Amino acid sequence: MQKQDFIVRFAGEGGQGVVTASEALAQAAAQVGYHVMTFATFPSQISGGPTWTQSRIRTTPVLSSGDELDVLVAFNEDAYESHQPDLRKGGIVLYDSAEFEVDEDGTNVIGIPFEELGKSTGNPRAGNMVVLGALANLVSWPEEYLSEFVKKRFSRGRAADEEIIRSNIEALGLGRQEMSKREFSLGELAAPIPPGGEQVLLKGNDALSIGALVGGLETFVGYPISPATTILVFMERYLVGPGKFVYQGSSELESINAVFGAGYAGKKAMTSTAGPGLSLMSEAIGMAWMSEIPGVIVNVQRGGPATGLPTKTEQSDLLSSLNPAHGDSRIPVIAPGTLEECFYAAIHAFNWAERYQGPVIILSEMMLSERTQNIPKPDLAKIVVESRNVFRGDNGYQRYESSEVSPMPIPGGPGAYVANASEHDGTGDTTHLPSRHVHMTERRFGKLKLLEDGTYEAEHVGESVALMPWGGSKGPAREAYEELIASGLNVGWYYTMYLNPLPPKLLEELRQKELVIIPELNYQGQFSSVLRSLGVKAESITQYTGLPFKVSHLIEKIGEKVRASAPEKVTV
């Protein structure tokens, strides 16, 4: 059988072109119709420091960045040492033999002086292309996959284009040649099965940012913080034009309060942050819940708590997103699990915020925000964007009076009221009357009913044990699920990105299960504890390493749990 899957890791120092090489490989593969995904980890230091990126290339959609490497490209000795263990049996190490020396044991370690060979083409930056040429040879790719990519990439209408293309193609050839000398092969990678529609290749934060623009974003204020900063930078660049405003706040406190100022003033507004910022925003999020002001907060999770692990991935901000502030509130949370969902989550978040007139949190995570992947290009014509129900009547209106959501007056228009974060009466004046507090509390929670339109995935619904990942763990969990099902395990599949409110039918189904297994990247098993409080027999598979789940690990753990829960079924 041909190879269906190709996993390469590039590891070295920041500045050595690790990221460029891996992105180029993915881009080239995507161009000929493969599915691709790259995942990177960065050091916290700015220049230098150990970095690695992984590219995975498949004939079918990529669900995770892959457990084991077909090839490790080591740019320095350190990288060689520390990444070896992730190589699969029969995998190959490619290293820069001008940088360091290792015992080539004749089986799987290949030294090529990439940088030197690259430079020999006259182009000091062509070293990466030597690597790509060598890799292509390993999986018997046709020459034109990479040469066409090079032509496309470097045709930028500049005088130097021709020479750059020539030297890069020469470098590809040198790499191919070096590799062919070794007579190593990983087997031929199956030809791509190009996906039906147009594809875009982007990062999670790009997808989310474009989604926000599609959703109607008008005002953005944010404070830099990894791994959310790229959203702020994106907005600074693209959120321009009449009626739009984007700015870097002086802190998260300023950013979040400005966002709700804008929401109050009639705009679709958003901020992006990570855990430490979310914590600082808690009082203001409670304010928006209380005074019923729409706004979207993107929390790109990283390792916590506190300053935590800024460049690592984790799913440990769920509890604090559902309940960021003191007092009674339950903030709507949408947690995308794929890059496509990042895009749609942003649109839905705005729809929700406008519909129930309150704050909505998008819970993304580093593993989504920083990875590159091909997804079908969204068809914008099909997207429903909801707008605010603006009050257009006469003065004397009582915005908060009704027990349901009611048209919202916008400053400058009729219906002046006070948006009040103290308990208030219909017009927003402060009051402490018990009957008011009861009424308003029920009004605020009652509005969540409007958000029960979330969709969900459900498969093998007849099984009494189900798997239900959330957020970015969806990918590895799905890959594990497919293997487990193929191996004959009886287990259902549920998934939604709408974590609060959960789709009511989904919740009902989950309550019928004997066990719902939740793989999640945190210590406490946060989502399963939420589900248990909602009456679902949920148990977590937790991991708190700062890294995504490995598929093999999930296969093992899920299998264990399923078998422990219904031993008789499995033994049949």
Added chain:
Amino acid sequence: MQKQDFIVRFAGEGGQGVVTASEALAQAAAQVGYHVMTFATFPSQISGGPTWTQSRIRTTPVLSSGDELDVLVAFNEDAYESHQPDLRKGGIVLYDSAEFEVDEDGTNVIGIPFEELGKSTGNPRAGNMVVLGALANLVSWPEEYLSEFVKKRFSRGRAADEEIIRSNIEALGLGRQEMSKREFSLGELAAPIPPGGEQVLLKGNDALSIGALVGGLETFVGYPISPATTILVFMERYLVGPGKFVYQGSSELESINAVFGAGYAGKKAMTSTAGPGLSLMSEAIGMAWMSEIPGVIVNVQRGGPATGLPTKTEQSDLLSSLNPAHGDSRIPVIAPGTLEECFYAAIHAFNWAERYQGPVIILSEMMLSERTQNIPKPDLAKIVVESRNVFRGDNGYQRYESSEVSPMPIPGGPGAYVANASEHDGTGDTTHLPSRHVHMTERRFGKLKLLEDGTYEAEHVGESVALMPWGGSKGPAREAYEELIASGLNVGWYYTMYLNPLPPKLLEELRQKELVIIPELNYQGQFSSVLRSLGVKAESITQYTGLPFKVSHLIEKIGEKVRASAPEKVTV
């Protein structure tokens, strides 16, 4: 049968002496050996505004401020109108007949011109004593109960004492006389059964503050906020002397970070706040969890969310106290349910904070902080105060290395390290190694095991349905429970102020129950949702009016739930 219970509400405007009158009645009753409790609600405005205070006097310990009034003392017409509905059948209204006029229907409404009569003694402030004299007459109190109180209160070693005492005693007589003319009586209040030991009469915030001093408090920084301000004011006055520091912070962000600075520097440190401040403190609480710094946060709950209802009572900050910040953490929470527990909670909080080297939250509430009550004077000799396990070894120490809590180095002494709120290695240097994050996360959560020494109450443990209030709802729930048990209902009683970690044996017992009923003052049923997530079949009785539970309401609701859960048992 003699009357065992006497409930009087004083209602009027701020400034009319409403509070003074009620406190004087309680104090007088306590002096002769009754049990007393007062409860007040204040307007948010500073001068004027509707105010009321309630005094309850019993021959046995007072558990709640009482549902229905024996007497309403109305200082103005507004008060008369709005508080009538709380009068019990056969209750009496006493009003200032010089202030306003009502139809004395001859049965239960009595007008006496208190203020005028008071002034007629030559003492412009003696009006309150006219009221007390009248009240004493209604329940056939011996004259000396009040006259002795007056003598004690006004013997302050000043020249004017004698005249003040004379006029006040005259006023008492005038009140008694006026009332005796009406020939009304509520029946004789049974003579007090003086409690065994010495009693103190104080407010919840006083009890908590003194407890903190006993617990070894050394540094206090706080920002004013109702209903926690009185703790700050107390500390400004009493936390003086060598090695002590108290200050008003410029904000909650400053206060909490200063508290952990002090904790790091070796001190027992504390701040006090209410919900909005707690929300602002969330990032720093996560920091203390992560860097393992002791400190105590008192959160005196008020109505929420956001600015909320500053002068009302609520129990809606539980979720945000357990999990104030992003990332994986679970903050120890002690929620006192009585004034005595306020005192001990503060001591235990410091013991816990020092023992596990991290932040501890005391979750008090307005209904406790502002009420006055007699409690047995604590015997300080019996109190165990724990101190920090200070590192006294050599330099090169790795504070965070062990998987268990280990001696903490104190600046100035040996063992320099970095207290780090990023993930770190043994000496506190930042690291993102997966194995470190795993180890440190387990270390942090593992330390909670040290706090499993919380005590709890358990009665009728054989019942399959149990009642388990928390915090200030303990009083009304206990009163309801005693009546329900007396009426033959089968229901168990559990209670602890140690909400996290829960005493493990308690949790085990609760898990065996068919139903655990949690009366709590919030909308979401926060504690029952926590218990459900821990595997307990818990359901809440919620209330979110800004007021404490009424005993009668609880009797009804608990009865309903018990009967619904085990109908066959009850019909037997």
Added chain:
Amino acid sequence: MSKKNPEYDFAWCPGCGDFGVRRAMEMAMRQRMVDTELPVENNVVVAGIGCSGNMVHLVEGPQPFGFHGVHGRTLPVAMGIKMSRPDLNVIIVAGDGDFLSIGAEHIGPQAQRNLNVTCVVMDNGVYGLTKGQSSPTTIWGEVTPTTPRGKIERPLNPLELYMTLGVSFIANAYSSKVKELTGLIVDGMNHPGFAIVHVQSPCTYYNDTHEALKGNPAKGIAPQVWDIPAEHDSSDRSAAQALLNADGVPLGVIYRNPESISFEQRAQETSDGIKPTSPEDLLASFKV
């Protein structure tokens, strides 16, 4: 909104300076309605938490929009409103605790951006609503519930702070001089940039400075307040600085940058002429 609202449960104490500030606010907004021919709903009052901030519920007559959020965050909220909706007139009302203590971090950034809003800061040298604790402007040595042995913190000089941070319109006022205060608020609203009208608004309950400010000839107390002379060149920073160094409490416009360009204008200028990329084109730019 409250006079006829029996549910609203706050009222200022008799004599509180905030009454005068409220009247001035009402008159200034009315003046603006006349000047701009825009309805009152074009005004948004963003209120701090404190006795002072309650003004947002106490304005009588034509009702502006209001925002009464959390303690210390008026300026960020105002920035969100104004920069999203430059057509609105945004007025901040806040106390010295709200604006200068917990909210202090927000003044610098808005001054540096020149956010086009008007701040009416009601300085009573005390935390009124929480019952009399010390504030940044409470004087040295003052005894309050939180400084029982006297305050040992040098008081903040707000006017100097505003100058240093580059606030482009700075006026000083006294709540009892309602007409003058009205004029200063109107001037602040007309100023294209960040305007602060700092008002001595005494707390009669906890820190009654009326007599000290106005003076009392009967008791031989000289007034602290004095009117800034008409000759004062408010565009001259050193003249402004000299006023601040003088004794007493000068009333009037201290400093006004005549070349002030508002934040919204700058923001618009930098993006003028830039054709926004449509989401469709953005997506296309990521096409494989």
Added chain:
Amino acid sequence: MSKKNPEYDFAWCPGCGDFGVRRAMEMAMRQRMVDTELPVENNVVVAGIGCSGNMVHLVEGPQPFGFHGVHGRTLPVAMGIKMSRPDLNVIIVAGDGDFLSIGAEHIGPQAQRNLNVTCVVMDNGVYGLTKGQSSPTTIWGEVTPTTPRGKIERPLNPLELYMTLGVSFIANAYSSKVKELTGLIVDGMNHPGFAIVHVQSPCTYYNDTHEALKGNPAKGIAPQVWDIPAEHDSSDRSAAQALLNADGVPLGVIYRNPESISFEQRAQETSDGIKPTSPEDLLASFKV
């Protein structure tokens, strides 16, 4: 602590100004050990979050205590440490973003109290650690990832701010002049009150100002830095103000209040002689 620590995963970029500041810190602490005869553990370094704050892990040689908490909160933490333990020497190390943006609110209160700590502010006019965004001291018009059309916010002048807020010791330094910087840090530590040593510490990766600061005769670039002449009377506020108004970057002590009395001394004075009430007596005072 890091040179020998393979787990620690941060390093400054080549040429980063923070290297020089670190050397100065090490030397200043050593100097202090000699002067006071106290061990290095008597020093506590409270670090902000940023490239700069990482210094707390990078100090070589004798190891002081360190605190590396959350972004922007060095001063409150330092207050908790110093006021609880006046015997400790507390040094803050933080960047311009940490100290002057998110942490800005904390400078005023400590200046007004005269907290007896030394702040070493590493100003590189940029958010280094988060990859080059604009900071309060980034110059007007600068293009950064968050100001793609140029910065439209007037930069903050930190030295003027410190003056206005009443900081009692203010020095200005340049990271490449390690010996001078060492001296200034030692002076700051010896000053009984709130001391800020503001250091131009260039970010060679995102905002390399080394050449502009030092000048480059070869390219005809005149240096911005100049030494404050020995005649400067640092106790004279107007002389200090004049320095700030001058062109370029004056290096040395700008202002020092010779009568500075520290917060801890004031706090002690007000409570001196007050006999603390024992908890037993307090309880007794509530006896029925």
